[in-house]
Amino acid sequence: MNAEPGFLLISNGYGEDLVAAHIALKLRERLPRACVAGFPTVGTGAFYKNMGVDLAGAGATLPSEGFVRSISDFTKDVKHGFFPETFRLGRRLRQAAGAFDYLVPVGDAYILLFTSLFTPHSAARKIFVNVQTSEWYGSHKPFKQHYSFIERLWTRRCSRLVYVRDRRTMDFLHRRGIAQARCCGNPMMDCFTVHERAVLPRDRSIVGVLPGSKQEAYDNLKVVFDIVRLMAKRKQINNYAIALSPQLSVDKIACAYSLQPAITGTDTGLPAGDRRLYTRFSMKDNPSEIFISQKIFGDILNESIAFIGTSGTGNEQAAGMGKPVFGFWGRGPQITEKFMRAQKRLLGPSLILSPPDPELIANCMTELLCDKERLEEIALNGRERMAGRGSIACMVDEMIRYVKHTLNDE
Template sequence: MTDLSELPLITNSLESTSRLQLLVLSNGHGEDIIAVRILQELQRLSSPPDIFALPIVGEGRAYQELNVPRIGAVQTMPSGGFIYMDSRQFMRDVRGGLVQLTWKQIQAIRCWVNCQTKLGNKKAILAVGDIVPLLFAAISGANYAFVGTAKSEYYVRDQDGLLTRRSKSVRWENFSGSIYHPWERWLMSRRRCRGVFPRDSLTTEILKKSQIRAFDLGNPMMDGLEPMLTNSKFYSADTEQEEIVRPLIVTLLPGSRANEAYANWEMIMTAVSGLITGWQERDMVFLGAIAPGLDGDILSQTLQIQGWQRCPQSPIQLADPDYLTFKQKNNYVILTQKAYGDCLHLGDLAIAMAGTATEQFIGLGKPAIAIPGKGPQYNPAFAEAQSRLLGSSLILVEQPIKITQVVRSLLNNPDLFNEIAENGVQRMGQPGAAKRIAECLQARLG
């Protein structure tokens, strides 16, 4: 990782007294959350900037929770932000006003940069996401920095070299020697681009070869995942015996996009039923990490249709007074919308049909089994790309019924668990990236 002590310090007396005004651009719900984590750390610094935001995709509710003022127009598009995965979704967004919205947003950014400010104040932009906010920042006329969340060299290579791919069309991804295309690297290499923060060490190493000011400070996606209830445990008086006989804990990650998540949940519960039937060596507890925006009643109905009964007592304590427990024989399903960190940390493995949540679970050093859905987000193409990004930590199965065989293979191979633990941390990084990036931003943009 880059040593922050090596970064240039601000010594000019005028600069040390001026106040930075920072506009954050992000293009998606996940990107909004990553941006907010960095902003929280910026606000904790001794001389925090004045912060503004423009969420390019969606309404940016994460910024509202931080009381960050918003500039420009915002609008939720029909695709929900997944236009790059499906041309039909893109055309729906165009018909929904995407072009007009984009033009208004560019005008708002330029107006913010060029409007009069107090003497000595500086303006800068932090772009979080992909080429869209990066391009908006580059044409703004202000200094800018870029947090690249969408691309990683792991999509095309690992430490041993380029990945073997079947389709000739995939050469397009790496035709110039990097997952970032020449025009993207050109935007990152401009004099006004004061810092680039890739999501992993391998990507940073490749970008530095193009004379880009890239800093290997980690991935903010791994911040803020601490369990809320640190003493969560099974009811048992003998800890050693408990570990030997305790149920297997499986975290369930259906995604956060409403209609898609409900369909994903049905597939996941089919896998759960098959796992219970086909592998009875151990009781199991399934932790459903449910996004706050989903309707828990719909998920509960799916459980009850498949024979799960509401249960007043739970085998695990979670930091959520409203979690629901269901039982079938000696197995449990627990649904929670408030104890996300607990679900990630307690799970031995995951059945996943999600984007960010799957990556975070694997970043904790644990294996995930993925079932490609029908999209628009978690479709076969997305799942295949995610498996390249996450390597041996993510195991794809074509049908839910095949999960039983994979779980059996995993549990009979302790060496593979150790390999997966190392791989996950290597690809997703250590916690604390948001603070490191905030300190670097203050030095580079101040």
């Protein structure tokens, strides 16, 4: 055994990879001699690699990309080898896990069950971080939204330390006999950085845009730019900052919506090749200015007064920063009416949900942005439901205390 215990973080989705990678970095910071690695069960683990976290293995890329929304999605995965690949993945995980003292499954209850079936580690050697399930959904839908009876059963039996994303869910589990449930906050709120000084121009109000990370974002942006034009005609907000995923193309958006590059915002404190933080675009026959960036997601969250959002995690993070999110559904595959209505239950008044009707959304924005009392209520609501800045440091410190305690008992 190493001088310090080893940790293997096992995740089952891209958002889960991001959380797990941040936990890994914090563990490495607190325990410099510990062996810490990641094991993504979906995809190749790009977040781990980009953040300098070693991989002990990786999973396959199935059509659903770990985001199973329907029987149809599951059927496609089955046709592409879901069952044989699951068993091959389980064997690889078992081989990798042998080199680590503690396993940290990150995701939903499925990844805890999967880890428990394929590894010999006891419940005391598994620390479960559930970043998906929340009682704020007000749903009885198992996995992703609600802790069903069967999930509570194997959670109780498979892990002696369980982290959930909000206190409401922790209280629910305590009432159901899972005393080991803990809450430090939503770790997704720790997965972005904010500069100490303002990055975007400070002499204007800016509305952020969160189009999501999948290809459907290009179509959803058509509604966004229609809203921008309507708000300009009303002489309302004229400045927008689009937080664009690295998986999407700035040039494609500029071409599709006739945006003209005006100026590039830079940070002279960064290395020469990395100073470009955003590009400012102008619109034809429209006074609005559009800032597009693939680097300052956290600053856009922090500096915008409100958001137009067709994102999953991004909408939640914006709400967690106390900002109102004007959301609408598209044609999918992710941002469907069903998905957005579930997110509305999760976020409550922080998400102002509408059909993809630019006129209706512009009316909602005009009304709400002048209502200070509602804005204050929305800020409090979002921070309560999505609270989590500093949660990963809190979790890791508790994990280390737990590990020392269990090692002493052994």
